[in-house]
Amino acid sequence: MTKLTVGPWIAAQKLPSRNVARDRLAFLERTQVRQATPTVAGFPLVGLGGSCGKPCFALPYTLTWDDQNTQALEALAGEFGCYVEYGVYPHLKLHENDQEVAAVQDWTTFATVYMRPGYDRAEELLVRLADTFRPAGN
Known part of the structure; x- marks a missing residue:
């Protein structure tokens, strides 16, 4: 598989320069791109991380962390050359440079995954x- 294909969608919403940081009409123009929300591998993009700007995808189920699924997460992370850093929610970071590539959130009415598009x-x-966190029967 590949990098995410939502880069242009994200870039179209970012502040192009500090000169327009207070320009309400420029903001409204940038938000027009949200009317056509993309999906990746069938997962809807539901927004961007507030501090990180990573695209956020909704999973079609809720998630509650426990010993079994955190161990499964650590095993999966290892397959991708990552380790898990546990903060408010788990983040997958590359061993080679500590770059965050994903985070999985469980504290909403549905699980979400934030992904580094590049x-x-x-x-x-x-x-x-x-697939790792999909409940039996879903």
């Missing part, structure tokens, strides 16, 4: 995360 295996990792 990560070479982003789409594959998104699919594998969804």
